[in-house]
Amino acid sequence: MRGVVMHAPGDVRVQEREDPTIVHPTDAVIRLAATCVCGSDLWPYRGIDAVDGPAPMGHEYAGVVEEVGGAVTSVRPGQFVVGSFFASDNTCEICRAGYQSSCVHRESLGALGAQAERLRVPLADGTLVATPGMPDDTMVPSLLAASDVLGTGWFGAVAAQAGPGRTVAVVGDGAVGLMAVLAAKRLGAERIIAMSRHESRQQLAIEYGATDIVTERGDEGVARVLEATDGLGAHSVIEAVGTQESMTQAIGATRPGGHVGHVGVSHDVSLDGRRLFFSHVHLHGGPAPVRRYLPELIDLIWNGRIDPGRVFDLTLPLDRAPEAYRAMDERRAVKALLRV
Amino acid sequence: MRGVVMHAPGDVRVQEREDPTIVHPTDAVIRLAATCVCGSDLWPYRGIDAVDGPAPMGHEYAGVVEEVGGAVTSVRPGQFVVGSFFASDNTCEICRAGYQSSCVHRESLGALGAQAERLRVPLADGTLVATPGMPDDTMVPSLLAASDVLGTGWFGAVAAQAGPGRTVAVVGDGAVGLMAVLAAKRLGAERIIAMSRHESRQQLAIEYGATDIVTERGDEGVARVLEATDGLGAHSVIEAVGTQESMTQAIGATRPGGHVGHVGVSHDVSLDGRRLFFSHVHLHGGPAPVRRYLPELIDLIWNGRIDPGRVFDLTLPLDRAPEAYRAMDERRAVKALLRV
Structure with a gap:
C-alpha cells in the first residue's frame, strides 16, 4: 500500500509500505477514507523533535473496517469507524474514569502510521466507534476531525471547565485552538476570547463562536485578557500550543x-512552582482521552449540530502529502486533509 | 505589648512592640488567646528565605475582639474570633468564588505579626469568624489550628478531591500533612496513605484516620503507593511540603x-511540562482560602466532631517563643502553640 514516511526533517515521502494485517485477535484493519497532518507532525518535520530513521507518519483516521480479529465483537467489516490516536481497552479502571489515553494497555497509533491507505488498529473494541451508517463524502472531514483535533479541543474546554456564565480564553489559533472555540461555544460559554494574529483564523474562530479577538501575545496578551475581565482574568483558559510562552500566557x-x-503537547516547558502556587489556578490536561467523547461527537456531527471539518482548509490526495506538510509548516494551511 | 521579632536567621526575640490600634474603619484589634509557630516561619529562621531587618512574626491567631472600627458590623468587642492569614473582603468576585486568599483587597497578616499579645486585623468583617460563645481553654488549640494548618490541610484535601471511594496519599507529615489526613477522613476517603518516617507523627496520622503508612520517599515512596493501588496510583494526593522532591513525589x-x-508553600520548585502533560493529573493548590472553610471548621470543633488541636505537641508561653522555634527547627515538635 501507499503511505507517508518521514526520512529526515523536511523530507517526507509517499512510498510503498507493507500492507497491515491482523496481528492480535483484538485488532482491526481499516481502509482509510481520509487522514491528515497534525500540528505535532511538524515538530519532527522542523527538526525540533528527533527523527530516528524512516518513520511512518500519522495518527488521525476515519474509514471502513476491512477485517477484524477473532476477539473483536463491537465493530465488523463494512462499518465506517473513527478512532483515537491512542488505542485503549476502554475497560480498565483508568479508561472507566475517562482517561483512555492513559489506558493501562494503551498503544500509540502514531507508530503504525495512519497517513496510509490502510491501518491496523489495536484493541479495536475499545478504540473504534462506528458511525450510525455510511457517511457521505461531505461529512468525512468532520468525522476525521473527531479523531484528534476536535476531541483534543473538546478535552481542553472540558478540562478548563468552559460552560455557562464563564469567560473562556483560547491560547493558540491552530486547529486545536479553533476546535476549542467550537467546544467552548457548544458547552455554553458566555464569552470566548480567541487569541490570534491571523485574519483567516480569527474569522473561523468567530464563525465557531468567539466573541472577542486578542491579537497580542505574552504579557501584553495577558494584559488584554485582564482588561476584558475586570482585571480578574478568564474563568477558563485553554492552552493549545505547548510552548513556554503559551503556557505562561495561559496561566497568567x-x-x-x-x-x-x-492540550498543546508540551515542548521544553518548565513551570515555576512559586508562580503556579500563587496563581491559584486549576491545571489539567495532557493527551486528550478522545475516546471518551467520540460517541457524543459523532452524534453531534451526524446530526449536523457541529461542523468541525471546516478546520481543514487544504485538501489533497494522499500522494501529495509532502505539499500538505509544506503548507502547514509555512502556515499557509491551518490543517491539511489527505484523501485516500 | 510583647511580640516576637525575627532579627536574623536563628535569632528570634520576644520584645516590646507598639500596641496595634484601629487604622482603617474596617479594622478590628484583638487580644490573642493563643498563637503559634508555622512551618513557613522556619524558612527564614533557617536562612533559606531572606530576613530583611527585624520582622514581626506570626500569622495564626485566635482571640477576643477588643475594639472595632466604625465600619465593622459582623463582629463586636468581647467576641471570640478566628481569622485567616490573609485578610479578605469576602465580597469581591474572587472571594465569592471561594478564593479569599486571592481577594482583590487581600492583605497578609504575616507583616502585622500575630505572635504577639494583640493584633490589628484588616477587613474584619470579611476576615474574622466569631465562635458561638466563649470557648473553654481546652478548645483554644483546635480553634487556633483552624486559622491556618487545619484550613490549609482541608483545602489540600478538597483540592485533591478526597472523598468516598477514593484512595488518598499525603506527602508530608508536618502539621499541615496531619491535618490533611484528618480532612480526608472527614471528607469520607476510603483509604488514607500517610507518607512519614517519624514514629510519633505516624501515630498521630493513624489516630486522625490514616489506614496505611509509607516510610519511603522519592521514587521509592512513589513505588510503594503504586504497589498499594494496583499499579495505578492514588486518586488524590495532598502535597504538604513545598519542595521539588515532594511535588515530584505527589505527581508521581x-x-x-x-x-x-x-498546599506546601512552593520553594525552588520547577515542574517539567512534559512530565506533567503525560501524568494526566489535575493540579490545584496555593495559599489556602481558609476563610471559605472557617464557619464549617468552627462548627465541627465547637461540637466536638474533630480535634485538630492535638497537632500542637508543645505549648509554651509567648515569652518562650525562641524555644518553640528551636524545637520545631530541630523537629522535636510538630507544631508549637504559644499561650498569650
Missing part, C-alpha cells in the same frame, strides 16, 4: 480559582 | 485523571 490569563486546560 | 503517586492538591 486565568483568574485565581479558574481553570487552565492544557 | 497520582493516577492518570487523579487530583493533586498542593
Whole structure:
C-alpha cells in the first residue's frame, strides 16, 4: 500500500509500505477514507523533535473496517469507524474514569502510521466507534476531525471547565485552538476570547463562536485578557500550543480559582512552582482521552449540530502529502486533509 | 505589648512592640488567646528565605475582639474570633468564588505579626469568624489550628478531591500533612496513605484516620503507593511540603485523571511540562482560602466532631517563643502553640 514516511526533517515521502494485517485477535484493519497532518507532525518535520530513521507518519483516521480479529465483537467489516490516536481497552479502571489515553494497555497509533491507505488498529473494541451508517463524502472531514483535533479541543474546554456564565480564553489559533472555540461555544460559554494574529483564523474562530479577538501575545496578551475581565482574568483558559510562552500566557490569563486546560503537547516547558502556587489556578490536561467523547461527537456531527471539518482548509490526495506538510509548516494551511 | 521579632536567621526575640490600634474603619484589634509557630516561619529562621531587618512574626491567631472600627458590623468587642492569614473582603468576585486568599483587597497578616499579645486585623468583617460563645481553654488549640494548618490541610484535601471511594496519599507529615489526613477522613476517603518516617507523627496520622503508612520517599515512596493501588496510583494526593522532591513525589503517586492538591508553600520548585502533560493529573493548590472553610471548621470543633488541636505537641508561653522555634527547627515538635 501507499503511505507517508518521514526520512529526515523536511523530507517526507509517499512510498510503498507493507500492507497491515491482523496481528492480535483484538485488532482491526481499516481502509482509510481520509487522514491528515497534525500540528505535532511538524515538530519532527522542523527538526525540533528527533527523527530516528524512516518513520511512518500519522495518527488521525476515519474509514471502513476491512477485517477484524477473532476477539473483536463491537465493530465488523463494512462499518465506517473513527478512532483515537491512542488505542485503549476502554475497560480498565483508568479508561472507566475517562482517561483512555492513559489506558493501562494503551498503544500509540502514531507508530503504525495512519497517513496510509490502510491501518491496523489495536484493541479495536475499545478504540473504534462506528458511525450510525455510511457517511457521505461531505461529512468525512468532520468525522476525521473527531479523531484528534476536535476531541483534543473538546478535552481542553472540558478540562478548563468552559460552560455557562464563564469567560473562556483560547491560547493558540491552530486547529486545536479553533476546535476549542467550537467546544467552548457548544458547552455554553458566555464569552470566548480567541487569541490570534491571523485574519483567516480569527474569522473561523468567530464563525465557531468567539466573541472577542486578542491579537497580542505574552504579557501584553495577558494584559488584554485582564482588561476584558475586570482585571480578574478568564474563568477558563485553554492552552493549545505547548510552548513556554503559551503556557505562561495561559496561566497568567486565568483568574485565581479558574481553570487552565492544557492540550498543546508540551515542548521544553518548565513551570515555576512559586508562580503556579500563587496563581491559584486549576491545571489539567495532557493527551486528550478522545475516546471518551467520540460517541457524543459523532452524534453531534451526524446530526449536523457541529461542523468541525471546516478546520481543514487544504485538501489533497494522499500522494501529495509532502505539499500538505509544506503548507502547514509555512502556515499557509491551518490543517491539511489527505484523501485516500 | 510583647511580640516576637525575627532579627536574623536563628535569632528570634520576644520584645516590646507598639500596641496595634484601629487604622482603617474596617479594622478590628484583638487580644490573642493563643498563637503559634508555622512551618513557613522556619524558612527564614533557617536562612533559606531572606530576613530583611527585624520582622514581626506570626500569622495564626485566635482571640477576643477588643475594639472595632466604625465600619465593622459582623463582629463586636468581647467576641471570640478566628481569622485567616490573609485578610479578605469576602465580597469581591474572587472571594465569592471561594478564593479569599486571592481577594482583590487581600492583605497578609504575616507583616502585622500575630505572635504577639494583640493584633490589628484588616477587613474584619470579611476576615474574622466569631465562635458561638466563649470557648473553654481546652478548645483554644483546635480553634487556633483552624486559622491556618487545619484550613490549609482541608483545602489540600478538597483540592485533591478526597472523598468516598477514593484512595488518598499525603506527602508530608508536618502539621499541615496531619491535618490533611484528618480532612480526608472527614471528607469520607476510603483509604488514607500517610507518607512519614517519624514514629510519633505516624501515630498521630493513624489516630486522625490514616489506614496505611509509607516510610519511603522519592521514587521509592512513589513505588510503594503504586504497589498499594494496583499499579495505578492514588486518586488524590495532598502535597504538604513545598519542595521539588515532594511535588515530584505527589505527581508521581497520582493516577492518570487523579487530583493533586498542593498546599506546601512552593520553594525552588520547577515542574517539567512534559512530565506533567503525560501524568494526566489535575493540579490545584496555593495559599489556602481558609476563610471559605472557617464557619464549617468552627462548627465541627465547637461540637466536638474533630480535634485538630492535638497537632500542637508543645505549648509554651509567648515569652518562650525562641524555644518553640528551636524545637520545631530541630523537629522535636510538630507544631508549637504559644499561650498569650
